[in-house]
Amino acid sequence: MIRVNENxxxxxxxxxxxxxxxxxxxxxxxxxxxxxxxxxxxxxxxALPDSCIKAFHKAVDEMAADSSFMGYGPYEGYGFLxxxxxxxxxxxxxxxxxxxxxxxxxxxxCDSGNIQELxxxxxxxxxxxxxxxxxVDTNVMAGRTGRWENGRYEGxxxxxxxxxxxxxxxxxxxxxxxxxxxxxxxPTGTAATKEQLQKWIDYARENRSLIIYDAAYESFIRDxxxxxxxxxxxxxxxxxxxxxxxxxxxxxxxxxxAYTVIPDECTAYNPDGTPVSLKKMWLRRQSTKFNGVSxxxxxxxxxxxSPQGQKEIRILSDYYLKNAGIILTGLKKLGYTCTxxxxxxxxxxxxxxxxxxxxxxxxxxxxxxxxxxxxFGKCGAGYIRISxxxxxENVIRAMDRFISxxx
Amino acid sequence: MIRVNENxxxxxxxxxxxxxxxxxxxxxxxxxxxxxxxxxxxxxxxALPDSCIKAFHKAVDEMAADSSFMGYGPYEGYGFLxxxxxxxxxxxxxxxxxxxxxxxxxxxxCDSGNIQELxxxxxxxxxxxxxxxxxVDTNVMAGRTGRWENGRYEGxxxxxxxxxxxxxxxxxxxxxxxxxxxxxxxPTGTAATKEQLQKWIDYARENRSLIIYDAAYESFIRDxxxxxxxxxxxxxxxxxxxxxxxxxxxxxxxxxxAYTVIPDECTAYNPDGTPVSLKKMWLRRQSTKFNGVSxxxxxxxxxxxSPQGQKEIRILSDYYLKNAGIILTGLKKLGYTCTxxxxxxxxxxxxxxxxxxxxxxxxxxxxxxxxxxxxFGKCGAGYIRISxxxxxENVIRAMDRFISxxx
Numbered sequence: 186m187i188r189v190n191e192n193x194x195x196x197x198x199x200x201x202x203x204x205x206x207x208x209x210x211x212x213x214x215x216x217x218x219x220x221x222x223x224x225x226x227x228x229x230x231x232a233l234p235d236s237c238i239k240a241f242h243k244a245v246d247e248m249a250a251d252s253s254f255m256g257y258g259p260y261e262g263y264g265f266l267x268x269x270x271x272x273x274x275x276x277x278x279x280x281x282x283x284x285x286x287x288x289x290x291x292x293x294x295c296d297s298g299n300i301q302e303l304x305x306x307x308x309x310x311x312x313x314x315x316x317x318x319x320x321v322d323t324n325v326m327a328g329r330t331g332r333w334e335n336g337r338y339e340g341x342x343x344x345x346x347x348x349x350x351x352x353x354x355x356x357x358x359x360x361x362x363x364x365x366x367x368x369x370x371x372p373t374g375t376a377a378t379k380e381q382l383q384k385w386i387d388y389a390r391e392n393r394s395l396i397i398y399d400a401a402y403e404s405f406i407r408d409x410x411x412x413x414x415x416x417x418x419x420x421x422x423x424x425x426x427x428x429x430x431x432x433x434x435x436x437x438x439x440x441x442x443a444y445t446v447i448p449d450e451c452t453a454y455n456p457d458g459t460p461v462s463l464k465k466m467w468l469r470r471q472s473t474k475f476n477g478v479s480x481x482x483x484x485x486x487x488x489x490x491s492p493q494g495q496k497e498i499r500i501l502s503d504y505y506l507k508n509a510g511i512i513l514t515g516l517k518k519l520g521y522t523c524t525x526x527x528x529x530x531x532x533x534x535x536x537x538x539x540x541x542x543x544x545x546x547x548x549x550x551x552x553x554x555x556x557x558x559x560x561f562g563k564c565g566a567g568y569i570r571i572s573x574x575x576x577x578e579n580v581i582r583a584m585d586r587f588i589s590x591x592x
Numbered sequence: 593m594i595r596v597n598e599n600x601x602x603x604x605x606x607x608x609x610x611x612x613x614x615x616x617x618x619x620x621x622x623x624x625x626x627x628x629x630x631x632x633x634x635x636x637x638x639a640l641p642d643s644c645i646k647a648f649h650k651a652v653d654e655m656a657a658d659s660s661f662m663g664y665g666p667y668e669g670y671g672f673l674x675x676x677x678x679x680x681x682x683x684x685x686x687x688x689x690x691x692x693x694x695x696x697x698x699x700x701x702c703d704s705g706n707i708q709e710l711x712x713x714x715x716x717x718x719x720x721x722x723x724x725x726x727x728v729d730t731n732v733m734a735g736r737t738g739r740w741e742n743g744r745y746e747g748x749x750x751x752x753x754x755x756x757x758x759x760x761x762x763x764x765x766x767x768x769x770x771x772x773x774x775x776x777x778x779p780t781g782t783a784a785t786k787e788q789l790q791k792w793i794d795y796a797r798e799n800r801s802l803i804i805y806d807a808a809y810e811s812f813i814r815d816x817x818x819x820x821x822x823x824x825x826x827x828x829x830x831x832x833x834x835x836x837x838x839x840x841x842x843x844x845x846x847x848x849x850a851y852t853v854i855p856d857e858c859t860a861y862n863p864d865g866t867p868v869s870l871k872k873m874w875l876r877r878q879s880t881k882f883n884g885v886s887x888x889x890x891x892x893x894x895x896x897x898s899p900q901g902q903k904e905i906r907i908l909s910d911y912y913l914k915n916a917g918i919i920l921t922g923l924k925k926l927g928y929t930c931t932x933x934x935x936x937x938x939x940x941x942x943x944x945x946x947x948x949x950x951x952x953x954x955x956x957x958x959x960x961x962x963x964x965x966x967x968f969g970k971c972g973a974g975y976i977r978i979s980x981x982x983x984x985e986n987v988i989r990a991m992d993r994f995i996s997x998x999x
């Protein structure tokens with residue numbers, strides 16, 4: 186008898202953004218005339234940069250002739266893209282990362298969901314709370330947690346990120362083997378300083394833990410003191426894997442391209458303490474379960490790293506950051522306490538009431554879609570996340586009709 | 593201490609095609625002047641169909657303007673593509689499959705590698721031998737096998753597909769819970785009849801097993817008696833999942849698009865025997881670990897299902913099938929015993945000597961890359977796979993310089 190993976194039964198309801206999408210669909214069906222402004226899922230709205238479009242077209246044309254047609258590519262991505270990434274994202278910041286440490290994929294979501302496959306099933310996993318649900322759910326599916334109980338999974342280590350600690354987690358008492366960190370943070374919009382991150386890297390080195398560092402929002406960093414990469418932190422190469430995405434950086438949410446950095450030095454262990462190269466394991470995983478990113482998409486991604494592409498994506502992130510500023514100012518005027526919105530496209534807002542109740546009221550009264558903070562974890566209860574990914578016009582209109590605090 | 597998934601250590605050497613690629617690279621470095629003809633990995637060589645190119649460009653243009661820009665798409669693929677698939681691949685053959693049973697992805701390799709995540713870790717798994725390595729390796733990684741011993745993994749059920757049974761496996765004595773079948777088969781090129789498949793479907797229904805049916809090569813079927821879909825077999829919807837790919841069908845190996853069909857009726861079970869919908873579980877899996885296929889790629893794929901697209905891909909598969917015929921005739925003339933090459937782009941050739949020895953001799957003496965049969969399993973020992981995916985000119989030249997049998 187074909188038996189199911191029973192860990193799926195532990196998953197609470199559906200994936201957060203699927204639940205939001207259901208509620209929004211229902212509302213729209215019942216209110217077909219009401220026009221909604223979506224500041225929820227964090228999907229970009231601006232067109233792809235010109236450089237990308239040109240490179241995209243050119244690559245599609247290559248696919249139109251036998252002589253220039255491209256079949257299967259390297260599992261880890263084309264050299265032209267990996268070289269461009271190294272040059273632009275690392276060399277330019279004085280960081281020594283080689284193209285052989287770069288693995289191109291179709292999404293940081295996929296990578297951050299799949300990376301746990303490399304590890305033993307009985308490791309201790311720590312996540313920030315509030316947290317991007319993918320880190321948690323993929324570990325639940327793999328059987329690394331117990332049941333969902335009182336808003337948390339048994340067996341997971343939660344790193345509270347609250348007003349009290351300025352939304353940056355303290356080192357836990359119980360020592361985790363695998364630690365997911367995300368900065369600039371989704372959902373709180375908090376950016377981490379070098380000093381803050383150094384503490385975690387030192388901790389990981391001391392305990393032979395591994396840090397999965399999700400830097401999907403690094404292109405929104407403007408503060409010169411804030412590191413863009415975990416590899417700016419001393420000793421990080423041995424204990425950290427970094428994930429980057431073109432989704433928010435260059436408007437690739439629907440085009441799909443991202444990458445993961447696994448340094449040569451990055452190590453996990455056999456039970457007897459002998460070291461194992463994680464880079465080799467990841468290549469084995471990817472070459473077995475993945476067949477590379479679409480060639481035209483990789484060419485479009487390469488264009489992001491050209492001098493012109495870099496100018497264009499700077500304009501894009503400036504645009505969304507200005508939106509974030511408008512939202513931050515608007516919400517403060519309306520009486521809300523907020524964090525984020527600087528070095529980040531997300532604004533984390535104290536709702537004063539239950540997150541989903543606020544979500545429903547903001548949807549029905551203002552016609553605005555947000556993301557309920559409780560969907561990101563227990564410490565997200567009473568908060569909502571507002572995303573700056575929309576047109577200037579919509580952001581201004583949203584602020585005009587946003588409900589005041591207290592609701 | 594971060595401990596690794598020790599199941600990776602059971603994996604023998606590297607992934608088959610990675611190993612081939614290494615040997616070929618080494619040969620080319622040592623013989624820079626020698627021109628190689630690659631009839632190995634099964635990668636297509638002809639340009640994308642005109643309809644796809646047009647649709648691809650149009651979609652890229654949509655991404656160039658805010659008003660038509662597409663961000664995140666549905667996890668299961670856009671409705672326009674799923675409708676086109678249903679109409680063309682199923683309705684046209686009188687099969688009732690709804691678009692809600694279609695899940696678009698970036699590759700049948702990914703889907704066939706990921707699908708095992710839905711099942712309990714202690715199920716019994718059966719694979720054909722020879723077999724596409726992905727089914728085996730992904731189950732090894734998940735811990736469903738013992739060690740690699742005498743050319744096989746302990747704990748896996750191998751379904752011998754040899755000359756003796758005309759390369760179609762008999763029902764096994766030990767009852768598997770999960771059964772991987774691939775027809776037209778990779779690597780043997782064997783196509784299965786309705787009667788043959790009916791036996792397996794009946795068997796699966798009797799034992800509440802599940803069949804993963806890989807139909808990646810269905811577009812090469814010309815014989816009217818050969819089913820294109822497992823759902824042409826009575827009772828299949830309850831016990832089968834089908835995987836299809838545009839890679840070979842429409843030249844999408846470097847463009848990346850495929851789909852999986854999970855019927856509403858398709859069921860797995862809790863340990864107490866209560867049924868669980870696999871469709872719902874797969875959607876949960878995909879929405880957590882995947883973010884959809886690139887929008888322009890989905891538009892290019894949609895064009896495959898237009899009347900013009902269908903004409904164009906027929907010309908493509910006709911072209912490769914004619915290559916297969918030339919190879920089949922050529923090899924027989926040279927003294928080889930072969931199977932496949934009809935209803936399939938693969939020719940399965942009795943080498944007379946060890947597969948890797950033949951691979952090396954064919955590489956060094958004829959400058960031709962094939963795939964060693966032993967890489968597909970114990971029953972593949974003494975065979976090689978020749979792929980028809982190359983230009984007509986190269987196929988003819990390859991036959992001119994191919995070593996004779998016996999080697």
